Amino acid sequence: MTIDAATKTMPYRAPLGAGPAEIDTPALLLDHAKLIRNIARMATFAAGGPAHLRPHSKTHKCVEIARLQLDAGAVGITCAKVGEAEALADGGIADILIANQVVGPIKIARLIALARRCAVTVAVDDAGNVAQLSAAAARTGVTIRCYVEVDVGMARCGVPDGTAALRLARLVHDHPGLVFGGLQTYEGHLQNVVPLDERIALTKRDMAAARAAKEAVEAGGLAVDQVSGGGTGTHMVTGRLPYMSELQCGSYATMDAQYRAVGGADFDNALTVLATVISRPRPDRAVIDAGLKAVTPEFGDPTVLCDGASWLDFSEEHGELSLSGAAGELRVGDKIELVPRHGCTTVNLYDRFHVMRDGRLIDEWAVAGRGRSQ
Amino acid sequence: MTIDAATKTMPYRAPLGAGPAEIDTPALLLDHAKLIRNIARMATFAAGGPAHLRPHSKTHKCVEIARLQLDAGAVGITCAKVGEAEALADGGIADILIANQVVGPIKIARLIALARRCAVTVAVDDAGNVAQLSAAAARTGVTIRCYVEVDVGMARCGVPDGTAALRLARLVHDHPGLVFGGLQTYEGHLQNVVPLDERIALTKRDMAAARAAKEAVEAGGLAVDQVSGGGTGTHMVTGRLPYMSELQCGSYATMDAQYRAVGGADFDNALTVLATVISRPRPDRAVIDAGLKAVTPEFGDPTVLCDGASWLDFSEEHGELSLSGAAGELRVGDKIELVPRHGCTTVNLYDRFHVMRDGRLIDEWAVAGRGRSQ
Numbered sequence: 206m207t208i209d210a211a212t213k214t215m216p217y218r219a220p221l222g223a224g225p226a227e228i229d230t231p232a233l234l235l236d237h238a239k240l241i242r243n244i245a246r247m248a249t250f251a252a253g254g255p256a257h258l259r260p261h262s263k264t265h266k267c268v269e270i271a272r273l274q275l276d277a278g279a280v281g282i283t284c285a286k287v288g289e290a291e292a293l294a295d296g297g298i299a300d301i302l303i304a305n306q307v308v309g310p311i312k313i314a315r316l317i318a319l320a321r322r323c324a325v326t327v328a329v330d331d332a333g334n335v336a337q338l339s340a341a342a343a344r345t346g347v348t349i350r351c352y353v354e355v356d357v358g359m360a361r362c363g364v365p366d367g368t369a370a371l372r373l374a375r376l377v378h379d380h381p382g383l384v385f386g387g388l389q390t391y392e393g394h395l396q397n398v399v400p401l402d403e404r405i406a407l408t409k410r411d412m413a414a415a416r417a418a419k420e421a422v423e424a425g426g427l428a429v430d431q432v433s434g435g436g437t438g439t440h441m442v443t444g445r446l447p448y449m450s451e452l453q454c455g456s457y458a459t460m461d462a463q464y465r466a467v468g469g470a471d472f473d474n475a476l477t478v479l480a481t482v483i484s485r486p487r488p489d490r491a492v493i494d495a496g497l498k499a500v501t502p503e504f505g506d507p508t509v510l511c512d513g514a515s516w517l518d519f520s521e522e523h524g525e526l527s528l529s530g531a532a533g534e535l536r537v538g539d540k541i542e543l544v545p546r547h548g549c550t551t552v553n554l555y556d557r558f559h560v561m562r563d564g565r566l567i568d569e570w571a572v573a574g575r576g577r578s579q
Numbered sequence: 580m581t582i583d584a585a586t587k588t589m590p591y592r593a594p595l596g597a598g599p600a601e602i603d604t605p606a607l608l609l610d611h612a613k614l615i616r617n618i619a620r621m622a623t624f625a626a627g628g629p630a631h632l633r634p635h636s637k638t639h640k641c642v643e644i645a646r647l648q649l650d651a652g653a654v655g656i657t658c659a660k661v662g663e664a665e666a667l668a669d670g671g672i673a674d675i676l677i678a679n680q681v682v683g684p685i686k687i688a689r690l691i692a693l694a695r696r697c698a699v700t701v702a703v704d705d706a707g708n709v710a711q712l713s714a715a716a717a718r719t720g721v722t723i724r725c726y727v728e729v730d731v732g733m734a735r736c737g738v739p740d741g742t743a744a745l746r747l748a749r750l751v752h753d754h755p756g757l758v759f760g761g762l763q764t765y766e767g768h769l770q771n772v773v774p775l776d777e778r779i780a781l782t783k784r785d786m787a788a789a790r791a792a793k794e795a796v797e798a799g800g801l802a803v804d805q806v807s808g809g810g811t812g813t814h815m816v817t818g819r820l821p822y823m824s825e826l827q828c829g830s831y832a833t834m835d836a837q838y839r840a841v842g843g844a845d846f847d848n849a850l851t852v853l854a855t856v857i858s859r860p861r862p863d864r865a866v867i868d869a870g871l872k873a874v875t876p877e878f879g880d881p882t883v884l885c886d887g888a889s890w891l892d893f894s895e896e897h898g899e900l901s902l903s904g905a906a907g908e909l910r911v912g913d914k915i916e917l918v919p920r921h922g923c924t925t926v927n928l929y930d931r932f933h934v935m936r937d938g939r940l941i942d943e944w945a946v947a948g949r950g951r952s953q
Contacts, residue, residue: 213666213669213947214665214666214668214669216662216951216953217685217689217953227685229683229685229686229689229953230683230953231952231953232953263895263896285895285896286868286896288590291588292587292588294588295587295588305857305868305896305897306857306858306911308855308856308857308868308911308912309603309604309855309912311591311601311603312603312855315591330858330860331858331859331911333910333911333912334911334912356860360860360864361858361860361866361894361897361899362857362858362860362866362897363858363860364860365860393894481682481683481686482682483679483680483682483736484680484704484705484735484736484737485705486704486730486734486735486736486737486738486739490734492735492736494660494679494682494952495952497875497877497924498924498927498950498952499952501871502877503871503876503877503893519877520735520767521637521659521923521924522637522659522660522679522952523679523735523736525735536707537680537682537705537707537708538682538683538707538708549872549895550871550872550895553872553928554927554928554950554952555950556950573587575950576872576928576929576930576949577590578605578868578869578872578873578896578928579590579591579603579604579605579606
């Protein structure tokens, strides 16, 4: 295997104090003041209860940001994959929820190794998976906390109702090495509903399935310690529901253009992609060095932070901008910033954040969970 | 800066000889036999001339594949970014075309460093950029070969016509430290035209702009050593045009579902994403552990290599499949393979290829240019 053999030229790193002109592009910029403000704002919201904040790290994948969230009062961190959890644990995060199913012998072995060094919770929705988790935990003497996932209308993973939730919760409870910790939910189908009042109404309606499942499990004689769920688009409702105990929203910390567009999440866009104009083929056209490998397209076009410039088209390595008014003065070599429409997948393209304060580089933070989809 | 401080848990690595069941997911698989066959097939085509093959590495970003292409007769390698060129040079590739503009003092300084250790060519379409490249090259005593980019109808980068091409070619020729090497073209707007006969006709029509530019520059008294261009979708035309000397197609080596769908490129899908079924919420539905961070969506849905299973929806970390017939037997923990619709951006999500021969792991190759968009 030759994978470790290559000498690797290190990417250019700007000196501390650098402004955008001295930062190579495309680069991920993170406005430190806005980040801190976003984290504080959500912490203040969550302090009103009843749900405690357990922010999802799938957006930022960054240990430093997770630590700031914990410092601001979060009770733990959420992530999507075992690989992301490993990256968080490597950074000293002590209480991690993997809000998805952990399936198969390789993944379960890694989960067991993780559970030896931090508190770890996983979602389950399948009896066979529960048996495998239990066998591995019991064999190695570790304890895995499990949330039974309940589908609240997203129609993705999860058991369909309270009866099925009780059945699986009992199974977890009866299996050695496992602890039934509560319920996992995610109203992902509602995060982008507009207008806001409809989103609020639908969230109240659909999250009632979480309450019903909680009541069914409790009626069956099992305590439901936690009911976990929520996202940035629905936090204002889900975080106030009396039966919810954990709020998993994640995008709020860095934000993106999508959550700004649908409204209801009063947070600042702390995350931008810095790009360079590399061609001015026509007076009304600029081409920048950020394409599909620098900013993701699935939710729509990025917002161009330059008066008179708007996004026209993605190529793999190029972004094309339409120019009018003052933007017509843009020249080859000029730098501009974009707000990604979807922060989570855009961050996943980069190895590091350039942390900016008053327009100057104050730190670099690793996107430690980048590419850790396994 | 804390970026280097973290202890990093190494991703799980399957042993040599492993089959898909022993490979953690999501994972990028590369069928070695199909790869070799694709490389040989394009090499055979290019041997018929007149254009020599200079394959684009933006799809695979892999030194081992670039070496196989050179061994099969390619005259050099193409890439999109300075960062990718650095990764290729680190792996010993000696002749690299960066088929885009290299703009700004940081990028140009890195280009100069690169030119000290390999032959490097860049595209230019701007007089100011030419002056900056020249100043840096002359100051450091290195030589940068430049292709003047000519727009052949894609309406992205490039000068518009032969007159402008001659003007810029003269500028390159007259500037110390630079060598005018020829013309860069790319008929990117035609790669996906269907039906094939229309794509062929349009390619012949539009690439005439390359011929016209070549003739204009030659009429101005400058030799045009190379005319470079082409993609996997148009190689069968562009590679046979008498005025073309270099063919830059790249996707053919690994292929993807998009180039299969539009036809005309007779290569095998060597690239797949291996995924695991993590939930079976309904008889007709399976959820796998490969979503937007494991296979990219911009060209459309991946092809599911499982009879009766078809792609239904992307989530960030999940793929949802619709099941019928035999696929209804899929169980939690089963593994399936997907052919990505767009290989270039999908490969860019991974750190390594699992190289498979007869269904067994024979090697791991680094995606050395992964994330090297700078």
